[in-house]
Amino acid sequence: MLKKLLLGLAVASLPFHAVAADGESKAKSWGLVGEKAATFEAKVVDILCEVAGKCADACGAGAYQLGLLTTDGKVIPVNKNSQTSFNGGVEDLLPFCGQTVQVDGLFVGEGIPAQLYQVQLIKPEGGEWAKTNLHTKKWKEKFPEAEGKGPWFRRDPRILAQTEKNGFFGLGKEEDARFIKEWY
Amino acid sequence: MKSLLSAVAAVAITALGSLSAHAASEPQRVTVTGEVMDTWCYYSGVMGGQDAVVGSAHHTCAIWCAAGGIPVGILADDGQVYMVLELEGSGPADGSETILSIQSDRITADAMLYERDGFKYLVVEKVTANEGITNLNHNDFGPIPGFAIPKSARGG
Numbered sequence A: 001m002l003k004k005l006l007l008g009l010a011v012a013s014l015p016f017h018a019v020a021a022d023g024e025s026k027a028k029s030w031g032l033v034g035e036k037a038a039t040f041e042a043k044v045v046d047i048l049c050e051v052a053g054k055c056a057d058a059c060g061a062g063a064y065q066l067g068l069l070t071t072d073g074k075v076i077p078v079n080k081n082s083q084t085s086f087n088g089g090v091e092d093l094l095p096f097c098g099q100t101v102q103v104d105g106l107f108v109g110e111g112i113p114a115q116l117y118q119v120q121l122i123k124p125e126g127g128e129w130a131k132t133n134l135h136t137k138k139w140k141e142k143f144p145e146a147e148g149k150g151p152w153f154r155r156d157p158r159i160l161a162q163t164e165k166n167g168f169f170g171l172g173k174e175e176d177a178r179f180i181k182e183w184y
Numbered sequence B: 001m002k003s004l005l006s007a008v009a010a011v012a013i014t015a016l017g018s019l020s021a022h023a024a025s026e027p028q029r030v031t032v033t034g035e036v037m038d039t040w041c042y043y044s045g046v047m048g049g050q051d052a053v054v055g056s057a058h059h060t061c062a063i064w065c066a067a068g069g070i071p072v073g074i075l076a077d078d079g080q081v082y083m084v085l086e087l088e089g090s091g092p093a094d095g096s097e098t099i100l101s102i103q104s105d106r107i108t109a110d111a112m113l114y115e116r117d118g119f120k121y122l123v124v125e126k127v128t129a130n131e132g133i134t135n136l137n138h139n140d141f142g143p144i145p146g147f148a149i150p151k152s153a154r155g156g
Helices: A002-012 A016-020 A047-052 A057-062 A090-096 A134-142 A157-166 A173-183 B002-022 B039-044 B056-067
Strands: A036-046 A066-070 A075-080 A100-108 A116-124 B028-038 B072-076 B081-087 B106-116 B119-130
Touching (some): A036 A047, A047 A075, A047 B119, A057 A090, B039 B056, B039 B072
Parallel strands (some): B081 B119
Antiparallel strands (some): A100 A116
């Protein structure tokens, strides 16, 4: 009895992500700061709902950041999916809002109280593992007029509008022109 | 037996400390001043050191990431990063004009702070001041990443 109690307390006192890891990860290394591969079971949650009790319908329908609520009650923010072109993880998690899934990916960051998570693979209960690559597909559906060559971020009308207005450094086109003349 | 009980007590205290660190804290009203930034590049090191992935050097990339739904943060003057969960009533993950237009700007936000499991989250009720981009580090680093300015715009 005492042995079990000690074991239980010792597990509870383990560092945050040591508790979260569960099984052998197949996540690909990205060579990131503080990178640690980890697969574990968690519930997909709207972080705002989970931490502030402010709950939008359907986990915010893509407008709010999503995270993972682990089996031991910790909320882990998901910052990235598996794609390499500036894609978050919201579109990949959204179909599983409120559901328990198995995830595989990388914890990243160091010198901070807790690490962020890049989700590379998701497996719903009773389902198969799938790569997290929905962002660009959903982007194409949202911006059909932006069809063309090159990566999405070169064609996104919202981004193009910002660059047109404020330049590449956000300081105006005159500063862009000065910099380009001096730097290149 | 006494030493065993002491050991149990010590582990229990450690465990409770750990559990309380993971628990949610009471929300607090705060005023935060700092730069609106991209949390992924800042913490992952994917684009290099933290000094290079903020400010004017990283402005275009910050917009790309915010448009891609990557969480936006505020890097406060004391070095603390706050993750923005809501901005003036809107979700920040959909890459709206509201969130894109303040990337890299130094703002002051009236917000509610929620702390959970080591992260500090903000529900920004109002941006009360916007000084624009004040960290002009593109003069030191150039654009980060380099391809933020496409060849066609460089005249090459």
